[in-house]
Amino acid sequence: MVLSGRTWRSWRPWGVLGVALVCLAAAVLAGTHGSRPAHADSAGPPHTAIEVSPSRCGRGWTAPGPGIQVFDLHNTSGASAEVFLENPGSQAVYGEVEGIGPGTTRELTVRLGKGTYAFKCVPDDADAVTGPTVRIAGGSRGPAAAPVTEHDLIPPALAYQKWIGGGLAEVVRLTTKLRGAVDRGDLAAARTAWLPAHLEYERMGAAYDAFGDADGQINGTDAGLHEGVRDRHFTGFHRVEYGLWHGASADALRGPAAALVKAVTALRDAWAQTRMDPAQLGLRAHEILENTVQFELTGRTDYGSDSNLGTARANLDGTREVLSRLRPVLATRYADLPALDSRLDRAGHLLDSFRHGGRWTPPARLNRADRERVNAVLGDLVERLASVATLCDPRRTA
Secondary structure, rough: OOOOOOOOOOEOOHHHOOOOHHHHHHHHHOOOOOOOOOOOOOOOOOOEEEEEEOOOOOOOHHHHOOOEEEEEEOOOOOOOEEEEOOOOOOEEEEEEEEEOOOEEEEEEEEEEEOOOEEEEEEOOOOEEEEOOOEEOOOOOOOEOOOOHHHHHHHHHHHHHHHHHHHOOOOOHHHHHHHHHHHHHHHHHHHHHHHHHHHHHHHOHHHHHHHHHHHHHHHHHOOOOOHHHHOOOOOOOOOHHHHOOOOOOOOOHHHHHHHHHHHHHHHHHHHHHHHOOOOHHHHHHHHHHHHHHHHOOOOOOOOOOOOOOOHHHHHHHHHHHHHHHHHHHHHHHHOOOHHHHHHHHHHHHHHHOOOOOEEEOOOOOOHHHHHHHHEEEEHHHHHHHHHHHHHHOOOOOOO
8 A cells, every 4th residue: 555645634624524414515515625705605605704813813703693604714814824613612623724824715614503603713833812702593503523632642543553563573474474485486375475464564554654664665666666666676565476476486586575574574673662643543544545545446556466455455454443443532523433334344345255265356357336336335435534534633722
């Protein structure tokens, strides 16, 4: 797997986290990334201009009412800021926009109902400021979520990090078995040993960012290398895979197999001194399957073993491992957690149907109906996990 490493989206509509609002959100939230002047659009929800500044945070909301509405957040200060719409008592968040530059306007679309609301402006390098409290007497409001702090994420991160340590020990054991088969000249046994070793590594997808350069040595591809698969910098699992399924001799593979064992052993030995960033755990839960769709379902990381759907299954297992550690954080914040669990089960059963003993159907050989099912099921999970990433993103409150 190749994690994208991108920064998470800067616009977060907490009011559309529930599945019940998905259809409504599709119609209402289209185009909400724009930066246009405040106005009332007769074809859509009403717009309200809100000032973002340390001295006048939240000013402009003079006629509060229930229902879907758009707030045009205009930053009149000289510094970038993020803005939350929250319950000022509980600090439950209904909506959030990050990175509003000086002099710019960003939109926030939410559904509001009976309750108490206030905007909180959090300028870069300055204290947070809470604006005037606004009360709405009736209507049905969208879901809100209690903010997550980095402190909330430390126990899940530590538990996950411990699990990764055990997984790396198993990768060392399995790659050592792979190297042993290559050293004996038994390439049939080496091909059999390659897949379980690779899938064990693939299950640890949320830790790849913490692995640093070691991940490129262990699981990199030939993308961007001047000589492609013949480049000396092409190493790791995929280098061995290419040789095993493209007629390389045992002599030619002894060096790459030994280098792979050396790299995973070094990573295992260094892992006890590594510290994962707790703030990244929810984002990684989303990125695992996002990258599965991008690289595994397209076959871009296949170097001869035809095991992309096996990798996708391992990535699914890895996603479950992250979610199991995040469950205490999500249980009181993500109402759709049971539905997410159900969809993960469904995806697992679907992928398992393409396993035939120790072999997997390559993505290119799926018929159209099966391909559409796989794309739909994993695509749906990517969307659901986007909400997990949003909810688990620590929020600055002061």
